[in-house]
Amino acid sequence: MKSFSYVRPSDVDTAIAAVAADPAGSYLGGGTNLVDLMKLGVAAPGLLVDVSGLPLTDVARTPDGGLSIGANVRNSDLAAHPLVRARYPVLSQALLAGASGQLRNAATTGGNLLQRTRCLYFQDVGKPCNKREPGTGCPAREGVHRDLAVLGHSAHCVATHPSDMAVALAALDAVVRLRGPDGERAVPVTDFHRLPGDRPEQDTVIGHGELITTVELPAPAPGRSAYRKARDRASYAFALVSVAAALDVRGGTVRAARLAFGGLAHKPWRARTAEEALLGAEATEESFGRAADAELSAAEPLRDNAFKVELARNLAVRVLAGLAGEAASDPRSPGPYTGS
Template sequence: MKDFAYVAAPDVATAVRAAADAPGARFLAGGTNLVDLMRQHVERPDTVVDISRLPLTSVEETKSGGLRIGALMRNSDLAAHPLVRTRYPMLTQALLAGASAQLRNMATVGGNLLQRTRCPYFYDRATPCHKREPGTGCAAVGGFNRSHAILGTSASCVATHPSDMCVALAALDAVVEVEDVRGTRRIPLADLHRLPGDTPHLETTLAPDELITSVELPAPAAAPSRYRKVRDRASFAFALVSVAAALEVTDGTVAAVRLALGGVAPKPWRAVEAERVLTGAPATEESFRAAADAELAPAVTLDGNEFKVELARRTIVATLRDLAREGSRA
């Protein structure tokens, strides 16, 4: 780990000013991702701005019936919050599916939004990686790529976004609020993360000195919801495929659906094509399969991850089938 300047920010204004004054600075919250990357010399900031003591840890109801979640809320606390558990069970399930209990006790909402890929080539400085060092290549394309992406990739990068929480937030139409020295702006979660294209090192639409201060959820829909994660082992493993879904069925027809996928793309993947196919269709396994097929049609596979297409298809269908049955019993 290289030497760096350290700033302990007492308030948001100080934090964003310190970042603006030190190009390349990094904000430190729980440190569960940043510190690891610094130890590996993948992240080499000259300045670290510690925001862990800022008063951004509350969950508040909004006038529209939603929730505003402070960016420094710990993942374990958010998962256990009564308003989240009762109104947004999909989010609680996603949070509990992510990492270990010890990491959830440290990790923050804002940090979870910004965590970087767990692609082994990104961490391995002996191998080429466009995301780590632009212009060097992508070792995963011809290497071990079983866990890599099948949607939204490019020749420059096939890494997946690692967050479980973000998949649920994508399905819930969350909005991220950020602040810098110029003021405050709101970013729909769907617009926060970038696809790699030719610039995989640019992972979000944030300016370097913008600080995430909160996440806002709209009022919950009156529909059964679920987060389903398929992984190699039952605990502390990243998703091969995950599905966050909410399904409202009226008289046997899909009245509304929200669907997002994890483990298959460089960003939380909102399945807009599947939603389009399903809305107004019969709530049957045939419709669910047709929607999954439509969403996965553009998939581009590598030698080691072809199985993800069928795995994603089956996971989407199984999740929607379970929600349809749950809705019919309600």
């Protein structure tokens, strides 16, 4: 491991100033991804600014009825928080589907959003990788790519984003609040992560020195939500495909739908085409299947991952049908998809 400097600031402004002043500086939160990448030689920051002690640990209601989540809130604490479990079950379920209990106890909200791909070529410094070393190529396209992208990839990169939490946040229209040397700004989580294009090394729109301070959720919308993940083994595995959905059904008709896929692209994939197809449709498996087909028609699978398209379709139909069934069987429907 390359030697590095380490500082532990006591306030946000000091942390930002330290990283902004050092081109090789990097923030350290829970360390569940960055430390692994440092051990592998993939990441070699010259300065680590430990932000884990900063007072960014609150989960609180916002004036508009939403929720503000501090960047240092641990994944396990967020999943178990009463407001999250009651009002945003899709987020709690996504968090609990991610990693192991030990890792959830260390991982943070901000760090989860910034975790990097688990593509084998990215993690192996003995192999070329455009994401790690721009211009060296993407051997995954012709090599081992079973777990990699079928949507939104480019000739330069077919990596997938590994977060479960971020998929749920995409379906919930969350907003990421950043503070940096040039001030503060808010970025919708659907715009926070990037597709690879010809710059696969740039995972997000975050600038050097910018720090995630909070993630904000809008007030819960009517309906119900759920998260489902398909993976190779029952625990501690990244998604082959995951689905985060929120559905409002009244009188057998879809009034509103939010749908996001994980495991299919370089970023959480908000399924806008499917959502438009669902609006006003009958809440049936046939309608859900047509909507999923419309979204996935843009897929460009590689040699060994075409199965992901059918898996994504079937998983989306199952999740949406389950939510529609809950709505039909609940005499209180319509109600908030949070159940509160």
